[in-house]
Amino acid sequence: MKIKKQISLLITGIIVIPTLCMILFPIYRHYSSPHIALKKKYEEARQKNIAGLSENDWNKIQSYISKIPPEIQFLIFCNSKIAFSTISDLGKESFSNPKELFDFLQASNDSCNYQIQSFFLDQAEKISEYGTHRNKGFIVNRFDSGPKNSMKRIPRFMMHVFIFVLMFEVMSITFIILIAKSVSNSIEIIQKATRKIANGELETRIEISGRRNSNEILQLTEDLERMRKALKENMERRSRFIMGISHDLRTPVALIKGYSEAVSDGVVKSVDDIKKSVSIINTKAGQLESMINDLINYIKMNNIEWKKTLRPVELKSFLLDFSANMECTAELYKRNVSYSIDIENQTVLMDKNLFSRALENIYGNALRYTGDGDSIFLSARKNSLGKIEISISDTGVGIPEKDLEKVFELFFRASNSRRENGMGIGLSVVKAIIDSHGWNIDVKSKPGSGTTFTITLC
Known part of the structure; x- marks a missing residue:
């Protein structure tokens, strides 16, 4: 994996995960809180209303539920009925009087403390044959006692936060270690490769960039391999x-x-x-x-300083003058010279003397490798891409196919030119001039059918 991608994932995790947790934890805490369960249970009990309480009574109970801590269990007893309860031990038990209820609660769990308080309800007023009396409802609160249950008082969401923070830290540290190891190993590999090049070991090919888990640093080996080839060449x-x-x-x-x-x-x-x-x-x-x-x-x-001498030159006029000189020389060598300049008279940035030298070298080779009566043709036109192409072709001996790729190399002389005087520098100079102008040169030839050099002005 790319180092940039690894770091991006790490940064994304550091930013996105805590942000999501900041959003999701309050939502989770809200929907998993005991008050939500109480509210649902309260709605069910209110709908059944087995104690026959009024709307005002249920509103009082709702107000009480909203204030009581979630870790405290409680029940509301009225009219010999349990109107509402969060004590799970009761199940579906029914009691005819408070004493039976108290005896059951004490017997069911002796590790809890109980607290009883009055709770005035409208439906607690009863009229009997002996007159009117006010029967109060009451609340039984139950909470755990003893140190063994102290951990239960820790909010659940705090435990979740602690677990998340721990996992997040482990993930971050792991990613950092992996990235650091990847960078360290990559730099070590690059150091070994550069050390070999510095020691002059240019014969050994550097093959690292294609290995598994390649990253940006290891991809530098491609540049090192090109540098090794260039140094060797x-x-x-x-x-x-x-x-x-x-x-x-x-x-x-x-x-x-x-x-x-x-x-x-x-x-x-x-x-x-x-x-x-x-x-x-x-x-x-x-x-x-x-x-x-x-x-x-x-x-x-090969010195870039000469580029400062580039000047705009009217290309068509320049080529017409060069073609006229070609005709004068051709008469002495008994060659047939023709030309076709099919371009507009536009200006081109060039070193006029150097470009003249390049064309003269190509033309000189054409004269050298053609015989009496052979033809030399110069053309200038625009190709299908709108670029100007200047070609010098001849009907001479041509160049063997095996020599075509090397004709521009320094000191290279084709097999059909061994008897000619020269050092094999002329076409190398042409190639250097054309490349330095930012143009391209190509050669096509067939033994016995002649040669064509084409310069494309980019």
């Missing part, structure tokens, strides 16, 4: 970077060193041979400088 990329530089720079450096030593050692003596050697040295130095510039430009693409 960076280390592998750095190794390839160093190996690529070493390999591609070794050849021109070796040639420069060899021809310069030949000239200085006098191995090359004639003026023509010296000029030829110097020319080769100069060509390789230029090639070396070009390689170094490519590396510098690639590194710059």
Whole structure:
């Protein structure tokens, strides 16, 4: 369960349960109170009225019931009848005079104390053959005596409150312990994973996020796993970077060193041979400088500072100018170049020089991997989603399917380009430029049928 959900449930319980109890306990206390039972019993006795009491008499009894404590049992005796009683021992007994009643009560329970008091009722006045006399009704109160019954005097609802508070405390403490244990275990697992990464153990996959009872902290392992992969890829990329530089720079450096030593050692003596050697040295130095510039430009693409140079550029005019330059170059290489710019002349934020470099790199590859008479086509249009797509396609040799996923990797050179000069940086620079603008680039190709690079402006 999520830690947030656990804490939410705990807070909800702490707030809702006491609130409900504050509402329900008074209701429960009211409906379970002895006065409710007394009221129901009083209504039944009043309806039967076996003692023949008046309405005024019953009102007096009701007033008495409302004042008497619930733990005291009592009965009202009048006209040789028990008008109302809460003493359970009586059952359905009947008594012809008060003495029989007193004898029965004393015999039935000797652990109780009794209290007798007069109770004047209207129907207690009787007319006999000897004249008028006033016969009073009376009340017998009975209550438990002795310490053994002292606990009975504690209100029942207080016991319920005590039990609830105890259960609530146990529940709260249990939840807190479980949450604390969950957080502690999760942090311990994360610490072990980060320690492995810090120690350079990047080969071991981190698989924790899918385990049972996963929470927000354990889900951080997904980010750790991505970080581990990124670090591993960076280390592998750095190794390839160093190996690529070493390999591609070794050849021109070796040639420069060899021809310069030949000239200085006098191995090359004639003026023509010296000029030829110097020319080769100069060509390789230029090639070396070009390689170094490519590396510098690639590194710059990973620096966000250049984004401050973004300016609004009229895209249609920009693409028309670039297409015109394509046509001029195509004449020298004997290629057929055409274009279709089917977009409105809207402005787009870009670094004009960098985007020109990206298009030139793609176009340069198209020239390199096409032959005399092949075609190169540039198009710009809006797709079904309303986004602008810029495509450069050719009818050249194409790229093998196994190489398509790697064409944008640094120093990668497809199998059909091994004989061409270059370090495999050009398309990496293109990818870096496009990504840095927040755009997308895709490539589709089929060996023998050509290649299409598509840039989507987001």
